[in-house]
Structure formats: structure tokens, C-alpha cells
Amino acid sequence: MKENPAEQPIRDRLEPGALSVDGFLGTDKRPIADIIAADTGTVEAEGFTVEQLGDFLEKLHVTADEGWESRVPMYDGKISVRSDETLGQIPCPFACGAHCHKAEIAVKDPDGNDLLRFTPLDAHLIAAHGFFEGKGAHYRIEPKTLIALYRLCTE
Amino acid sequence: MTFWIAVGSLCAICGILAVLLVIADRYLNDYGICKLIINKGAREEEVEGGSTLLNSLNSTGIFIPSACGGQGSCGLCKLKVTAGAPPILPTEEPHLSKEERADNVRLCCQLKVHENMELEIPEELFNIREFNGTVESLENLNHDIKRLRIALPAGEELDIIPGQYMQIETPAYKKTPEPVYRAYSIATDPRDKTHIDLVIRLVPGGICTTYVFEHMKEQQTLALNGPYGDFRLTDTGKEMIFIAGGSGMAPFLSMLAHIQNEGITRNVTYFFGARSKRDLICLDKMAAFEAALPNFKFVPCLSEPMPDDNWDGETGLVTEVMKRHCPDLTEMEAYLCGSPGMCDASVAALTANGMPAENIFFDKF
Amino acid sequence: MMNLLVIFLAAAFTENILLARFLGMCSFLAISRQMKTSVGLGFAVVFVTTFTAAINWLLHTYVMVPLGIEFLEFIVFIVVIAAFVQLVEMIIERFSPSLYFSLGIFLPLITVNCAILGVSLFMLNKQGFGFWESLVFGFGSGIGWLLAIILMAGIREQIKEDKIPAGLRGSGITLIITGIIALAFVAFSGMIK
Numbered sequence: 001m002k003e004n005p006a007e008q009p010i011r012d013r014l015e016p017g018a019l020s021v022d023g024f025l026g027t028d029k030r031p032i033a034d035i036i037a038a039d040t041g042t043v044e045a046e047g048f049t050v051e052q053l054g055d056f057l058e059k060l061h062v063t064a065d066e067g068w069e070s071r072v073p074m075y076d077g078k079i080s081v082r083s084d085e086t087l088g089q090i091p092c093p094f095a096c097g098a099h100c101h102k103a104e105i106a107v108k109d110p111d112g113n114d115l116l117r118f119t120p121l122d123a124h125l126i127a128a129h130g131f132f133e134g135k136g137a138h139y140r141i142e143p144k145t146l147i148a149l150y151r152l153c154t155e
Numbered sequence: 156m157t158f159w160i161a162v163g164s165l166c167a168i169c170g171i172l173a174v175l176l177v178i179a180d181r182y183l184n185d186y187g188i189c190k191l192i193i194n195k196g197a198r199e200e201e202v203e204g205g206s207t208l209l210n211s212l213n214s215t216g217i218f219i220p221s222a223c224g225g226q227g228s229c230g231l232c233k234l235k236v237t238a239g240a241p242p243i244l245p246t247e248e249p250h251l252s253k254e255e256r257a258d259n260v261r262l263c264c265q266l267k268v269h270e271n272m273e274l275e276i277p278e279e280l281f282n283i284r285e286f287n288g289t290v291e292s293l294e295n296l297n298h299d300i301k302r303l304r305i306a307l308p309a310g311e312e313l314d315i316i317p318g319q320y321m322q323i324e325t326p327a328y329k330k331t332p333e334p335v336y337r338a339y340s341i342a343t344d345p346r347d348k349t350h351i352d353l354v355i356r357l358v359p360g361g362i363c364t365t366y367v368f369e370h371m372k373e374q375q376t377l378a379l380n381g382p383y384g385d386f387r388l389t390d391t392g393k394e395m396i397f398i399a400g401g402s403g404m405a406p407f408l409s410m411l412a413h414i415q416n417e418g419i420t421r422n423v424t425y426f427f428g429a430r431s432k433r434d435l436i437c438l439d440k441m442a443a444f445e446a447a448l449p450n451f452k453f454v455p456c457l458s459e460p461m462p463d464d465n466w467d468g469e470t471g472l473v474t475e476v477m478k479r480h481c482p483d484l485t486e487m488e489a490y491l492c493g494s495p496g497m498c499d500a501s502v503a504a505l506t507a508n509g510m511p512a513e514n515i516f517f518d519k520f
Numbered sequence: 521m522m523n524l525l526v527i528f529l530a531a532a533f534t535e536n537i538l539l540a541r542f543l544g545m546c547s548f549l550a551i552s553r554q555m556k557t558s559v560g561l562g563f564a565v566v567f568v569t570t571f572t573a574a575i576n577w578l579l580h581t582y583v584m585v586p587l588g589i590e591f592l593e594f595i596v597f598i599v600v601i602a603a604f605v606q607l608v609e610m611i612i613e614r615f616s617p618s619l620y621f622s623l624g625i626f627l628p629l630i631t632v633n634c635a636i637l638g639v640s641l642f643m644l645n646k647q648g649f650g651f652w653e654s655l656v657f658g659f660g661s662g663i664g665w666l667l668a669i670i671l672m673a674g675i676r677e678q679i680k681e682d683k684i685p686a687g688l689r690g691s692g693i694t695l696i697i698t699g700i701i702a703l704a705f706v707a708f709s710g711m712i713k
Binding site: 017019020021022061064065066067068069071083085086088089091095096099101103104138 | 227228229230249331332333337338339356357358359360361362364365400401402403428429430458459472473474493494495496497499500503
């Protein structure tokens with residue numbers, strides 16, 4: 001399979017220093033299409049869709065936003081979310097025209113242990129592009145971790 | 156023998172084709188001198204055709220805000236082009252709403268100048284200039300916010316309207332191959348025309364803020380351009396509410412200085428949201444403004460004060476505190492500066508207490 | 521005259537470069553998603569095949585054969601095609617920027633579109649082709665490619681909403697449809713002996 005010529009500019013934007021200091025690929029050397037295919041495969045094998053998981057993260061983000069940087073309990077207190085926001089927006093590296101807030105949302109369990117940290121851009125990347133970031137990237141979300149969190153909240 | 160004939164004729168063929176292409180390029184890519192007719196003839200510029208409108212305007216000294224440097228990803232460089240523009244390009248489509256398309260709004264970093272063009276540029280963009288400033292001081296306001304004071308080059312002055320912002324250029328450094336531009340609100344007293352103060356909060360993984368926090372040194376030069384933006388105080392005389400958190404304090408520092416300079420007596424209440432005491436900034440400045448302005452009140456609200464903060468001020472979400480203080484907002488105006496999430500939450504709280512949406516102004520980055 | 525018409529019909533239908541020989545599939549699969557871009561790329565291909573066939577015939581007959589360097593035909597042909605595509609690119613950019621952007625990378629990729637080199641090479645295999653025959657052959661082949669991509673774009677716009685098994689979506693179903701259209705084109709073979 002020829003590498004899609006459209007992929008090169010996307011790869012450039014995912015590299016460190018283009019949109020963020022550390023980039024989105026970590027130590028992952030696979031073609032972007034393969035990264036996406038592997039992760040969406042994992043998600044679908046578990047009986048979920050990437051849209052479902054991305055929308056779930058977006059819901060956590062929206063709820064956290066309303067808290068004005070304080071901790072907001074969700075799902076009967078099973079988790080709590082808090083958003084650390086900074087000014088500015090980051091464009092989607094896939095150049096689909098979406099712009100996301102710059103923030104980091106921390107999801108914790110009632111004992112204060114970290115369950116997940118993600119950015120609003122992750123919610124978009126997962127829902128719209130099935131991209132969970134490359135292995136070793138700072139905000140890489142393991143599909144299994146996210147599915148476990150989804151099950152914890154909804155079951 | 157055959158070998159030399161082959162090489163010779165191949166070279167000849169390639170040479171002829173190359174010459175043909177050069178001639179075609181000269182003919183096809185020559186758009187001559189094109190005229191840019193700005194604001195119905197208020198200003199006319201002549202530029203070499205073939206380049207993007209953004210670059211053509213830059214070459215005539217008109218700076219259009221653009222955060223991505225002309226890559227078509229930020230969507231800031233929108234301008235109305237009423238004549239001489241080709242149909243909307245696929246690279247512009249994601250940034251333009253239906254109304255904007257009907258209104259001839261275009262992304263000027265994508266559009267190429269191929270013929271005479273008529274366009275409309277907001278008047279305030281003509282004031283935008285580029286400077287090579289000097290970093291005069293770099294001061295920690297708290298654990299993750301710094302104040303950056305930049306001196307303009309000797310002899311240069313800049314008039315700003317409180318609420319406007321500047322763009323600074325982060326030069327290429329080890330973590331980023333190309334310079335990037337980021338926008339920050341101006342926190343300077345508008346009487347001081349030779350300095351620019353910016354309040355910058357560290358963004359984890361942010362290219363520009365990482366540079367400011369880890370690499371920037373005092374006395375280095377820094378390229379900046381501006382001022383931009385139409386976030387500003389109205390002259391309605393209505394009572395005002397300011398809401399901000401973190402580095403969103405910047406425009407209000409400038410606005411409060413302006414209020415003090417002009418002797419404006421409107422009532423102002425400033426709700427500042429933070430998590431705990433360590434997140435509060437500029438308390439001394441706020442105390443000074445409160446002492447100088449009898450109609451100004453600063454209300455810091457902590458959502459999660461720590462036990463050893465010994466906090467006896469307002470606790471809770473800034474939106475809740477604001478609602479408690481101002482049950483009826485119908486005759487007031489609100490000014491917001493913060494992340495989009497904060498702005499959205501504040502707008503919801505303000506309208507819930509009766510504030511008309513047109514009285515809410517914000518700088519939503 | 522009759523002869524030229526036969527050459528044209530043969531090139532466009534019975535020996536359709538795409539449907540009979542399956543050349544030029546890469547851009548065909550990628551671009552046939554949209555009618556507008558398909559028509560644009562189709563005409564670009566028509567333009568390039570017609571003129572490269574004629575120029576290559578001239579070069580072959582009057583330069584390469586007399587000098588005895590026919591073995592260079594691959595290199596010479598591809599250089600001519602590359603230069604010509606550059607020219608077409610400039611023309612499209614000048615006169616239709618929006619088409620230029622929607623064709624994107626596939627416009628320069630016409631250079632390596634095997635259909636175009638194929639047309640020039642098949643032309644040499646035909647016995648007794650003169651200048652006009654080559655020109656018409658190139659034009660006919662281009663029209664054949666245009667016809668195929670328009671047919672495909674029309675069908676793909678129709679089936680966009682249909683439920684296609686997940687594994688077949690995209691190029692899978694397109695290849696199957698191409699095969700069916702190719703079978704239909706076999707019917708033309710009786711038209712010309």
C-alpha cells in the first residue's frame with residue numbers, strides 16, 4: 001500500500017514543535033493510518049465505537065468546564081473531574097477545521113487516585129479521527145483504560 | 156557513437172522542454188501589478204500579483220492578525236473581499252459560516268492576488284505595527300503565572316485601547332523548528348506608551364509559554380506586533396462586573412488603570428476566580444486600585460481553599476459568588492476574560508440573573 | 521477520415537485504457553468520489569494524453585528512429601509527459617484555482633499515471649500510425665478514461681448513502697463496480713473488427 005500523500009502534512013503537524021512542544025506521536029514510528037487502525041480495532045473488538053468514547057470524554061470536558069477549575073463529581077460520585085484551563089485554542093492537527101480549548105482534565109476516583117488525564121483535543125481526535133495519539137506520547141490514552149473508565153461510569 | 160547520440164539528444168530534448176516551461180511560467184504566472192482598493196477607495200495599494208493577499212498586505216505595511224502564519228489553520232485572517240476574488244477554495248471552507256460566505260468573507264492567507272481586488276479592512280488594523288522589543292523584566296506572579304514587561308525600541312510609541320492584545324513571536328528554539336505567534340492581552344497602563352506588559356500562564360506542552368518560562372532571558376529582544384482586538388470598555392455609564400481567573404486578569408489591569416486615569420466613576424466589581432490562595436495574583440495592585448477608586452471592589456473567590464490558607468474571603472465557584480452579590484443584573488454590563496469554558500459558564504450565570512446577552516463582552520481566546 | 525473515426529472509437533470503447541487494460545487505477549480510485557473533480561481530472565488526462573501522444577510520435581519518428589535511439593523511448597516519453605503535466609498544472613492554477621486545490625496532489629501525480637505512458641507506448645505497437653492517427657488515438661484514449669471516471673463518479677455518488685458491507689467500503693466496492701463496467705464494455709468489441 002502506497003503511503004497516502006495526504007498523510008505527510010498531518011504527520012508534520014503531529015511532530016514535536018509544530019502544534020505542541022512534545023508532539024502527538026511519542027516514540028511511535030508506525031504510519032498514522034496504522035496507529036488509528038490498531039486502536040479502533042481494539043475499541044471495536046470490545047464492542048464500542050470511537051465516537052462513543054470521544055463523546056464520553058467530551059461530556060466529561062463540558063461538565064468540568066462548568067466547575068471553573070474546581071472538582072465536579074459525576075456519575076453518582078463514582079468519578080470526579082477537574083479542568084485546568086489556559087487561554088488559547090489549538091487547531092486539530094488533522095486540519096479538519098476544528099479548534100479545541102487548551103486545558104487538561106483530570107479524572108479521579110473518590111479516593112483521589114488518578115484515573116485519566118486528557119485534553120479537550122483528545123476528545124475530538126478520538127471521536128472524529130479515531131486517533132488516541134502514538135505510543136509514548138504525553139497524552140496517549142490507552143483504549144483499554146478509556147473503555148474501563150466508560151464501563152465504570154455507565155454500569 | 157550511439158551512446159553519445161543518445162545522451163546528446165536526451166539532453167537536447169530536456170533542454171527544449173525546460174525552456175518551454177520557463178516561458179510558460181513567465182507568461183502564465185505573471186499577473187502584473189494589481190491594485191488593492193481598500194475600504195471603497197480610502198486607501199489604495201499596488202502589489203505584485205501572484206502572492207497571497209495576506210503577504211501582499213504585509214508588504215504594504217498592513218498587518219492582518221494571523222496566529223498560524225498563513226497555513227489556513229487558525230481562521231483569524233478573515234477579511235471582506237467584495238471584488239476580484241476567485242470562488243471559495245476548499246482550504247477556506249471549514250472556517251467560513253454560511254453568513255460569512257454570503258457576506259464575501261474570505262481567509263486572506265489562502266486567497267491569491269490575481270487581479271485588482273476590492274476589500275474591506277477594519278480601521279483599527281491600520282494601527283497595527285511590528286516591533287523588536289526588549290524584555291525588560293520577567294517576574295513571577297505566582298507558581299505558574301509570569302509578568303513579562305517589554306520595552307519598545309527607543310523613540311517608538313504605541314497607543315493602545317485597554318482590552319486589546321499583542322502577538323509575540325516565539326523564535327525557533329530547540330523544541331520547535333519554526334517561529335510561532337501567540338496572542339496575549341495587554342496589561343499596561345495606557346498612559347505608558349513605551350512598554351507592553353503581558354501576563355502569561357504556563358500551558359503544559361505549550362510552545363510559546365514553555366519558551367517564556369524556560370528559555371526567555373531579560374534583555375533579550377522579542378518580536379511582537381499589534382495591537383489587535385475589539386474587547387474594550389463601553390461608554391454607557393452602566394455599572395460593570397469584571398470576571399476573570401488566572402492570566403485573564405491582564406486586560407482588567409489595563410482597564411482599571413484607564414478608569415483611574417480618566418476619573419471614571421462607574422461602579423465596578425471584579426470577581427476573580429481561583430482555586431486556592433497560591434493561585435491569586437496582583438493582590439497589592441488590586442488593593443491600590445481599591446484605595447484609589449471608591450467605586451471599585453475586588454472580590455477574590457476561592458473554590459478549593461487549602462486549610463492553611465486561613466481564607467476568610469468568599470468561597471465557592473466564582474459564578475455562584477457573583478450571583479449572590481448581584482441578584483439583579485438587568486442594568487449592568489459584564490466583561491469576561493478567560494478560557495472558553497470559563498466564559499461559557501459565566502455567560503450562563505449572568506443571563507440567569509437577568510443580564511441581557513448584548514451587555515456581556517468577552518475576549519474569548 | 522473513416523479510418524480516424526475507427527481509431528477513435530476503438531481507443532475510447534473497445535480498448536478503453538482503463539476498463540480493458542486497467543491502467544491508471546490509482547487516481548481513478550481516489551478521485552472518482554466526486555463528480556466535479558472527476559470531470560476536471562478527466563479533461564486534464566484527455567489534454568495530456570492527446571498532446572503527449574502527438575509529441576511523442578513526432579519525437580519517435582523524426583528524432584529517435586533516424587538517430588537509432590529507440591531504446592530511449594521510456595525516458596523520453598516520461599520526460600515529455602512530466603513537462604506537459606507541469607504545463608497543465610500551471611494552466612489550471614491560473615484559470616481555475618478551486619479545481620487546482622480540489623485535485624491537489626493528484627494533478628502532479630498524472631505524471632506517473634501509467635495510462636498516459638501506456639497510451640504513448642501502445643501507439644508505437646500499432647502498425648502504420650501517422651501523426652493524425654496518433655493524435656486521434658491519444659485523444660480517444662483520454663476520452664475513454666474520462667468516460668470511465670465519469671461513469672464511476674456518477675455511480676459512486678448514487679451509492680454514497682447505501683448500506684455497503686464494512687469491508688467493501690471505499691476502494692473495494694469501487695473495484696467491483698469497475699469490473700462490472702468493464703464486462704459491459706466487452707459488448708463494444710463487436711462494433712469494430
